[in-house]
């Protein structure tokens with residue numbers, strides 16, 4: 001019974017992801033632009049050439065402790081795991097789809113934005 005319920009939930013999520021795909025995929029950098037965070041707010045160099053260090057993300061979003069607090073109601077909390085403090089780029093990508101690094105080893109569904 002529990003399995004049927006979980007399958008239904010996954011189906012709903014699958015349909016949602018198809019829908020967002022149909023609407024045209026946006027990446028994290030696009031969503032920052034929508035909030036007024038432009039290229040130079042993340043990239044030190046002009047024009048941008050390299051990845052953005054974790055410290056830069058933290059200058060706006062706060063340290064590991066702050067991120068842990070922000071997502072404390074999620075299970076598992078993606079920002080507080082046995083993997084310890086991870087660089088943001090292990091999961092979040094800015095110009096391509098983000099990745100669920102936990103999925104390398106576990107069947108954990110995480111929707112990394």
Ligand code: HEC
Pocket residue numbers: 028031032035037041042052053054056057058059060061088089092094113
């Ligand atoms: C100049 C400040 C700034 C920097 C630097 C920055 N962000 Fe953000 N970020 C924001 C703002 C503002 C928002 C939108 C408001 C919010 O959700 O907090 C946001 C939103 C997000 C979101 C939520 C996106 C969504 O769709 O809900 C994630 C995830 C995120 N940032 C990750 C990162 C990562 C990873 C980096 C480093 C590569 C980074 N941010 C660098 C300001 C910043």
Ligand code: HEC
Pocket residue numbers: 054057058061063064067070071074078079086087088089090091092101102110111112113
């Ligand atoms: C192990 C993967 C992973 C790592 C590493 C990671 N994140 Fe996340 N992050 C996630 C997931 C999954 C979510 C989506 C949580 C949800 O469902 O709302 C998220 C959500 C966020 C959000 C939106 C939170 C909210 O509720 O508005 C921000 C901001 C964010 N991450 C910033 C960061 C920053 C900054 C770093 C590096 C210090 C980082 N993340 C490292 C997986 C990760």
Ligand code: HEC
Pocket residue numbers: 028029032033037038039040041042043048049050051052089092093094095096
């Ligand atoms: C939220 C922070 C953030 C913002 C805003 C952002 N970038 Fe990036 N950028 C990154 C990260 C992180 C990488 C590393 C690759 C990735 O995650 O996709 C990157 C990589 C790049 C690269 C190197 C090539 C690559 O894909 O590795 C270029 C070029 C680039 N960005 C251009 C831009 C331009 C132009 C803008 C403004 C329209 C912009 N970026 C806005 C975080 C950001």
Ligand code: HEC
Pocket residue numbers: 076077078081082083101102103104105106108
């Ligand atoms: C390199 C492989 C690997 C990666 C990547 C990984 N784990 Fe694990 N994880 C393990 C192993 C090995 C164990 C211990 C054996 C077990 O219980 O399966 C474990 C145990 C766990 C447990 C149960 C034990 C506990 O700590 O209470 C959870 C929950 C968990 N991992 C979550 C995560 C999350 C969330 C991520 C992503 C941030 C992640 N793991 C990434 C290998 C990994």
